[in-house]
Amino acid sequence: MTDIGKHNTEIEQDEMENLLRMDPVRSSLDVESRAIEPDNIAGESIVETRFTGGDSLDEPIRVTLFNEFRAIGEKLVYVLYPKNAQVLRDWDLWGPLIFSLVIALALALSTDKIERESVFTVVVALIWFGEAVCSLNIKLLGANISIFQSMCILGYSSFPLMIASIVCAFVPLIFIRIPVIVAMYAWTLFAAMGVLQNSNLSNKKLLAVYPLFLFYFSLAWIIFL
Amino acid sequence: MAHEIEIDSEADLGRTTFEAEDLYKQRTPITKPPAPRLQSRRASMQETPWTIKDSFNVETKDVVQRCIHTLIPTVNFFDVVDDRPDLYGPFWITTTVIQALFFSNSITEYARYATGHGTSGYSIKKLISAASIIYGYTTIIAVLLWGILVWNKCNPKLLDCLCLYGYANIVWLPVSLATPPFGLLSTLASHIVKYVLTGIGLLISIVFLTRNLYPICQQAGSNLCKLLLFGIIVFHCLLALSLQLIFFS
Numbered sequence: 001m002t003d004i005g006k007h008n009t010e011i012e013q014d015e016m017e018n019l020l021r022m023d024p025v026r027s028s029l030d031v032e033s034r035a036i037e038p039d040n041i042a043g044e045s046i047v048e049t050r051f052t053g054g055d056s057l058d059e060p061i062r063v064t065l066f067n068e069f070r071a072i073g074e075k076l077v078y079v080l081y082p083k084n085a086q087v088l089r090d091w092d093l094w095g096p097l098i099f100s101l102v103i104a105l106a107l108a109l110s111t112d113k114i115e116r117e118s119v120f121t122v123v124v125a126l127i128w129f130g131e132a133v134c135s136l137n138i139k140l141l142g143a144n145i146s147i148f149q150s151m152c153i154l155g156y157s158s159f160p161l162m163i164a165s166i167v168c169a170f171v172p173l174i175f176i177r178i179p180v181i182v183a184m185y186a187w188t189l190f191a192a193m194g195v196l197q198n199s200n201l202s203n204k205k206l207l208a209v210y211p212l213f214l215f216y217f218s219l220a221w222i223i224f225l
Numbered sequence: 226m227a228h229e230i231e232i233d234s235e236a237d238l239g240r241t242t243f244e245a246e247d248l249y250k251q252r253t254p255i256t257k258p259p260a261p262r263l264q265s266r267r268a269s270m271q272e273t274p275w276t277i278k279d280s281f282n283v284e285t286k287d288v289v290q291r292c293i294h295t296l297i298p299t300v301n302f303f304d305v306v307d308d309r310p311d312l313y314g315p316f317w318i319t320t321t322v323i324q325a326l327f328f329s330n331s332i333t334e335y336a337r338y339a340t341g342h343g344t345s346g347y348s349i350k351k352l353i354s355a356a357s358i359i360y361g362y363t364t365i366i367a368v369l370l371w372g373i374l375v376w377n378k379c380n381p382k383l384l385d386c387l388c389l390y391g392y393a394n395i396v397w398l399p400v401s402l403a404t405p406p407f408g409l410l411s412t413l414a415s416h417i418v419k420y421v422l423t424g425i426g427l428l429i430s431i432v433f434l435t436r437n438l439y440p441i442c443q444q445a446g447s448n449l450c451k452l453l454l455f456g457i458i459v460f461h462c463l464l465a466l467s468l469q470l471i472f473f474s
Contacts, residue, residue, distance in 0.1 A: 115348070115349060115350075118349050118350065119349050122349045122352060122353065123349075126352075137281075137313075137317075140277065140278055140281040141281055141313075142278075142281075142282075203284045203285060204283075204284060204285060205285075206285040207283070207284075207285055207288065207313060210317065211317060211320075214317070214320065214321060214324060217324070218324045218327075218328075221328060221331070222349075225331055225335060
């Protein structure tokens, strides 16, 4: 038991060291290389560290997917309970992609058949364009955070609204929808404040907060309808 | 005397402290000549290369102050802007108006659906319509106005035109948010109240636009100035009519 714990700790430390050394561009390239699995040194080292620690599994794809979902879970926890901002420096957009597709799918399936394609398209475009514009706004106001990192945080912050969209898709009662949508909207805003945690916007904090309020309000309103 | 002031303003253009002193000195005379401001504006534009980050170099109280002076157009807007036009206010005010129009229309439709009248659900195309109309109007009319003024050698900045039209959109925010409560009245009363609200918003924004554009258009000559102001008023009436027919009825 203690040996397994030590091995897990070693794996986590190795992975953290590898991730901290990477640039955001390299991390995206690394994601691609992990998907294709060529015979690169970096790919081999990552695969070796993962294989030596855990159980001996025969399918690398399963291991890759498991590690990806674990990384998504870790980022989700750190976004929803913002305590340690170090993990969020290694940005990815897998979670935001899943959340936006689930929200758009739930909204499209709960509307009339005539407007399903329009609703799905507009909601996906609204989420991604909204996140990009809010991130660009924070960057232009002078924050020292990269655009993709803030998009990562804003995307993971929309997880409570994903829960609200699933609940509102199946529950027609208005007395359940309103408390759920209000609570999830408040939680999303609370999580999104993490994007301003390390920024140096002293006099412009309200200018950075207001677009987040507007973006998530429009998303919550469309979910409620 | 005017010539001397002009030389001083040109000489001290690069220094912030002396520029402030010059502005303080220039305010002591009763009338303020418009030419030095335009010249200093043009010179400052030629000195430093403009980046889009400069147009977001604005603080919260500045944006709030500009919004207040748009809704209460008693002071010249370009004095409030003080040669520092921003793109934060125009963009986010326009975006807020789009969301407010969609919110107003969808809450009206939802109220009708909840009380048994009308079809179920909302129309996501209203959001696309709102974005197309407001973004399109603000951008196209501002660029068109800037082009006409540049063609007639009035030398305004494109950023000033975008800033002016962007902040002018804020009048539609209280109009669109006030429409759903009055929609609960009877049919005739709600129609009258909605037209009155739209009329008030139209009047405030027309006063705001014409008051601030008149000193600039005046340099293009008397006849062209009247034609430009007439065009500005006509296009703004068309905007108000479009919003009334699509979102408030």
